[in-house]
Amino acid sequence: MKEILSGNEAIARGAFEAGVKVASAYPGTPSTEILENIIRYKEIDASWAPNEKVSLDIGIGASFGGGRAIVAMKHVGVNVAADPLFTLSYTGVNGGLVLVTADDPEMHSSQNEQDNRNYAKFVKVPMLEPADSQECKDFTRLAFEISEKYDTPVMLRTTTRISHSKSIVELGEPVQGLPEPKLVRNAAKLVMLPGNARVRHPLVEERIKKLGEYGVSLDINRMEMRGNEIGIITSGVPYQYVREILPDASTLKLGMIYPLPIRLIKDFASRVKKLFVVEELDPFIEEQVRAAGITVVGKDLLPICGELTPGRIREAFAKAGIVGAIHESPLQMENLPGRPPNMCPGCPHRGVFYALNQLKAYVTGDIGCYTLGFMPPLSAMDTCICMGASIGNAIGVVKVVAEEEKKKVVAVIGDSTFLHTGINGLMDMVYNNVPATVIILDNRITAMTGRQENPASGFTLMDNPASRIDIPDLCRAMGVRNVRTIDPYDLAATKNAIQVEMNRPEPSVIITDRPCVLVKREGVFKKGPVLSVSEEKCTGCRTCLKIGCPALVWKPVEGKKGKASIDYLLCTGCDVCRQLCKFEAIERNK
Amino acid sequence: MSRAITNILLVGVGGQGILLASEILSETFMLAGFDVKKSEIHGMSQRGGSVVSHVRYGSEVFSPIVPEGEGDILFGFEMLETCRYLSLLKKGGSVIANDLCIPPPAVLSGKEQYPEGLAESIKSRFPDFLLVDGLKLANEAGNPRTANTVLLGAVSKRLDIPEEYWLKAIEKLVPPKAFAVNTKAFLAGRNL
Numbered sequence: 001m002k003e004i005l006s007g008n009e010a011i012a013r014g015a016f017e018a019g020v021k022v023a024s025a026y027p028g029t030p031s032t033e034i035l036e037n038i039i040r041y042k043e044i045d046a047s048w049a050p051n052e053k054v055s056l057d058i059g060i061g062a063s064f065g066g067g068r069a070i071v072a073m074k075h076v077g078v079n080v081a082a083d084p085l086f087t088l089s090y091t092g093v094n095g096g097l098v099l100v101t102a103d104d105p106e107m108h109s110s111q112n113e114q115d116n117r118n119y120a121k122f123v124k125v126p127m128l129e130p131a132d133s134q135e136c137k138d139f140t141r142l143a144f145e146i147s148e149k150y151d152t153p154v155m156l157r158t159t160t161r162i163s164h165s166k167s168i169v170e171l172g173e174p175v176q177g178l179p180e181p182k183l184v185r186n187a188a189k190l191v192m193l194p195g196n197a198r199v200r201h202p203l204v205e206e207r208i209k210k211l212g213e214y215g216v217s218l219d220i221n222r223m224e225m226r227g228n229e230i231g232i233i234t235s236g237v238p239y240q241y242v243r244e245i246l247p248d249a250s251t252l253k254l255g256m257i258y259p260l261p262i263r264l265i266k267d268f269a270s271r272v273k274k275l276f277v278v279e280e281l282d283p284f285i286e287e288q289v290r291a292a293g294i295t296v297v298g299k300d301l302l303p304i305c306g307e308l309t310p311g312r313i314r315e316a317f318a319k320a321g322i323v324g325a326i327h328e329s330p331l332q333m334e335n336l337p338g339r340p341p342n343m344c345p346g347c348p349h350r351g352v353f354y355a356l357n358q359l360k361a362y363v364t365g366d367i368g369c370y371t372l373g374f375m376p377p378l379s380a381m382d383t384c385i386c387m388g389a390s391i392g393n394a395i396g397v398v399k400v401v402a403e404e405e406k407k408k409v410v411a412v413i414g415d416s417t418f419l420h421t422g423i424n425g426l427m428d429m430v431y432n433n434v435p436a437t438v439i440i441l442d443n444r445i446t447a448m449t450g451r452q453e454n455p456a457s458g459f460t461l462m463d464n465p466a467s468r469i470d471i472p473d474l475c476r477a478m479g480v481r482n483v484r485t486i487d488p489y490d491l492a493a494t495k496n497a498i499q500v501e502m503n504r505p506e507p508s509v510i511i512t513d514r515p516c517v518l519v520k521r522e523g524v525f526k527k528g529p530v531l532s533v534s535e536e537k538c539t540g541c542r543t544c545l546k547i548g549c550p551a552l553v554w555k556p557v558e559g560k561k562g563k564a565s566i567d568y569l570l571c572t573g574c575d576v577c578r579q580l581c582k583f584e585a586i587e588r589n590k
Numbered sequence: 591m592s593r594a595i596t597n598i599l600l601v602g603v604g605g606q607g608i609l610l611a612s613e614i615l616s617e618t619f620m621l622a623g624f625d626v627k628k629s630e631i632h633g634m635s636q637r638g639g640s641v642v643s644h645v646r647y648g649s650e651v652f653s654p655i656v657p658e659g660e661g662d663i664l665f666g667f668e669m670l671e672t673c674r675y676l677s678l679l680k681k682g683g684s685v686i687a688n689d690l691c692i693p694p695p696a697v698l699s700g701k702e703q704y705p706e707g708l709a710e711s712i713k714s715r716f717p718d719f720l721l722v723d724g725l726k727l728a729n730e731a732g733n734p735r736t737a738n739t740v741l742l743g744a745v746s747k748r749l750d751i752p753e754e755y756w757l758k759a760i761e762k763l764v765p766p767k768a769f770a771v772n773t774k775a776f777l778a779g780r781n782l
Contacts, residue, residue: 004616004626029632108631132627132654165629165654168620243652310657326658331715332677336670337702339603339694341639369637377699450632545699550638553693554700562700 005169007162010133011072011100012037013171014140019178020044021067021095024055026420027449028074029109030163031102035072036452039462048452048461051387051420052077056084056099063097063153064190066181068144072100075116076386080421082119087192088153089123090200095181096147098140100156102163105280105307109160111367111386113306115281120155120258124204126211127155127258128220129236133167139220139255141172150207150214157257159280161237161307212259220255223268230322231272233265233285233296238278241310245323260285262292269294276301280308343372345551346527346572348514349441351488352412354547354576355495356380361410361502364393366422368414369448369516370441377548381412388413388421394436395429407502411438415471416446416454423474429507430479437501438509441488442471443516444524451518459521475509482508489514491579517572528573529588531566537585538563544577544586552577595648596749597656601675602667603692604641607738610763611665612643614742617759619647622751629654640671642678664716665745667738668692669708676715685716686744688724688737720744720782727778733768736775743779753780 005013011034015023023046025035038046049055052073062069073081078101085099101119104110120127128143130136136158143154188196215221226248234242235254242251252268254260269275269289277286277298286298301316302308311326318325343350353373356363357380365371365384374381383393394411401409413422418440429436446452453459458468475483482504486497494512501508515524540561544552551570556562566577566586578586598615600608612628619626630643644656661679666672666687679685689709696702713719722744724737731740739760746756757773764772 002620004613004620004628033632160631161629161654164632165627166616167627167651167654168625237654240652240654244657309655310653311659314657331679331681333673333711333715336674336705337694337696339638339640339671339674341604341637342695344637372637375695448637542700548695548699550695550698553698556700556703 001171002168003171004166005133005137006033006164006166007130007133007136007158008033008164009037010136010169011140011156011158012040013169014137015070015098016041016044017137017172017174018096018141018144019068019175020070020144021181022059022062022069023047023071024049024058024069025072026050026052026055026077027446027452028077028102029449030104030158030160031072031074031077031100032449032452033163034100035461046461048454050455052081053083056081056088059097059099060084060088063093063095065094066179066184067095068097068178069095070098070100070140072102074110075101075103075114076110076112078116078119080387085119085153086123087197089125089204090192090197091190092151093147093153094184096144097153098143098147098156099153100158103157103159105159111384113281115284116155116157117257117284118282124208125152125155126150126256127157128255129157129257130162130255131236131239131253132162133165133169135220135255136162137169137172141175142220150211152207157236159237159307165237208259212261215256215259215261216264218256218261221261221264222253222255223264224251224253225271226250228272230274230276231268232276232278233268233289234278235285236280238280238308238313241308241313242278244310245314246317254285257285260288265289265292266294269296278302278308278313340375341372342375342548342550343369344517345549345570346517346574348443348488348512348516348574349373350378350547350549351491351494351576352439352441352498352512353378353380355491355498356410356412358495359499359502360408361498362397362405362408364390364397364409364411366390366411366413366417367448368417368441370412370414373412375548377546387417388425391422391425391429391438394438395425395432395434398434398436406435409436410498410502411436413438413440414447415440415442415444415456418471419455419469426475426478426480426509434507435505436507437498437504438507439498440471440509440511442511442513445516445519447516447518451516451520472511475511480507480509482506483511485511485513487514488512489574489576491576528575530568530571530573531575531578531586532568532589533563533565534585534587535563537583539583539585540564541583543582544580547576547580549577595646595651596663597661598645598663598665598745599656599661599675599678600643600645600665600667601671602641603671604637604639606641606667608641608643608667611738611742612645614759614763615645615745617762618751618755619645621755621758624648625651627651627654640674642675663745663748665741667741670694670704673705673708673712676712679716682718683716684718684720684748685712686720686722686741686748687712688741689721690724722779722782728775731771731775731778733771733775736772739772739775740779743776744782746776746780747782
């Protein structure tokens with residue numbers, strides 16, 4: 001049977017066909033839909049973990065228990081899971097274990113574009129890289145076979161263009177006859193004390209050598225000869241672009257990108273006059289090919305930053321005189337207003353950032369929709385590094401700046417991000433008595449990645465009711481003496497609460513308690529009475545526009561001052577703009 | 591068919607339903623026996639940002655994204671976004687756009703103006719330009735939420751794919767309750 005599947009859907013299908021027992025992940029673009037689709041297969045125990053390290057720990061446990069396990073995360077998530085990953089390389093597996101790393105070249109939805117192929121080399125584990133959805137499914141199955149055959153975790157690397165592109169997939173039948181999981185003790189292999197680990201390390205080195213040899217005859221490393229002028233080593237989505245732009249070039253398409261099949265590469269190099277590597281981001285393949293003594297051109301020609309596109313590859317090879325130049329399009333229209341992403345109408349974060357802007361706070365930010373608080377007109381974010389960093393960053397700033405400036409420092413973090421890794425920062429703040437203010441924007445969902453449940457939302461990935469972590473109680477239990485919950489739709493109270501806590505020379509936590517407007521579960525988000533602007537009363541002062549709500553529209557009037565108006569289809573009745581208007585021009589419609 | 595691959599770009603604002611429209615296109619092409627690939631970006635841009643989805647079909651498709659300057663059809667859900675992506679089209683490509691303006695943040699706040707005369711600018715660059723009042727036709731079909739389907743109908747006319755595959759794809763991808771009204775909307779666009 002054939003279906004059109006995204007790369008992520010195909011990985012989920014591959015996991016099902018491979019007989020996976022356990023799937024765990026923390027949501028992160030572009031990996032999120034893997035777990036969201038795995039729940040179609042009731043045979044798999046699938047769940048959201050609080051962070052990527054926990055999800056890998058769970059995967060490791062499932063593997064040790066004898067079941068096949070898949071864990072999925074975005075590229076930066078692997079940084080969080082790196083600690084268990086490096087040691088897992090030493091222990092190896094029992095049931096097969098596959099870690100999906102979904103990289104984001106071009107940073108469509110990420111804070112950096114690290115190339116996680118480097119992890120495979122660093123951790124010394126094999127890595128497969130599919131080039132379309134069919135390969136996403138097939139490679140996922142193969143990854144489990146390799147994992148068990150070579151006693152190693154296997155990394156499966158996708159990029160945004162693979163995860164979120166759809167193509168036709170021929171479905172297969174699930175594997176049969178996998179051993180039943182059961183407790184088997186093997187402490188020498190699984191207890192990584194120095195004495196045991198010293199025994200394991202040489203096995204890791206031996207394993208990677210064997211895998212390099214295995215790769216030479218592995219059919220997913222495929223030589224496609226079309227002539228002997230130009231040869232291109234490539235993998236992943238760049239392979240597709242190469243086929244498009246250089247249809248006559250011979251290709252060595254690598255499905256296993258670590259360890260590299262050096263003998264195969266030498267063979268391919270010997271068959272072509274000019275050898276290139278076309279790869280996104282780092283010269284990962286190129287450097288290893290060169291280290292093997294093969295002359296090759298790569299990053300001298302192609303960009304190291306951003307994703308490759310057919311156009312960028314054409315441009316590079318046009319410069320080298322190998323293909324014609326890109327089609328010039330004189331048809332582009334210039335100077336169009338941009339359309340950056342924006343918080344939704346009624347977003348509970350808006351009032352908080354407006355208040356922070358008014359109070360001239362120095363805001364250490366975090367990862368979530370609220371990072372959009374950086375954008376004008378709210379313009380109230382000063383730092384954003386990674387998941388959970390805001391609180392530690394605030395502590396560090398407070399430690400060095402002058403007494404008067406300490407009061408300005410506020411960390412802002414969402415519920416899911418707080419539970420991910422922010423909680424450890426708060427421990428430090430309490431433990432070391434650092435007088436910063438933390439605002440936890442609890443909108444009861446992991447919003448940015450598309451509304452996933454989390455330990456404070458009250459539901460699981462499978463949509464079952466779950467014990468809900470009470471964030472205020474959690475903060476109190478950690479020893480925060482000043483914990484208060486506010487309604488972020490009440491602007492005056494919000495501003496006042498933030499101001500009081502900023503001035504307090506002690507650690508304090510403010511929690512906002514309005515849900516995300518996009519939460520679909522009934523009874524969570526409630527729309528208020530829609531607002532409208534009285535044309536008579538509106539003086540055109542533009543104060544209401546300072547909150548940047550998409551429902552508030554400026555209507556220019558010919559020859560006169562313009563007026564504000566409200567798009568009644570977009571307005572959710574949050575009431576924040578009404579509180580800003582000094583002329584009572586914004587009214588609640590009954 | 592004169593060309594091996596047909597390239598379609600769907601552009602608009604996050605939240606407008608571009609994803610569903612591109613799903614219906616892809617499903618139709620697969621049902622008609624073609625190789626299909628499509629690509630779009632999820633995540634941050636969904637929060638009201640500019641969105642572009644690529645759909646390609648033919649006997650064998652490699653790249654999931656349309657090479658710059660090789661688009662055959664630009665399917666625009668909003669006027670400003672339609673203009674933003676014109677450079678992805680080949681010379682002589684077709685533009686089918688919904689006559690809808692959604693002001694971006696800088697226009698909402700009065701810092702910039704929504705550009706005027708966009709339809710004329712498009713027409714001067716791409717003579718094969720069809721401006722569709724999606725909302726009006728959707729209302730006539732019986733549901734204002736079927737504007738995208740009206741547009742899809744208009745796009746379908748530019749492609750040599752039998753009607754039955756379009757309707758099958760719509761049936762598969764819209765909720766059963768909405769199938770009848772979507773069929774009506776699709777045909778309204780197809781018969782423009």
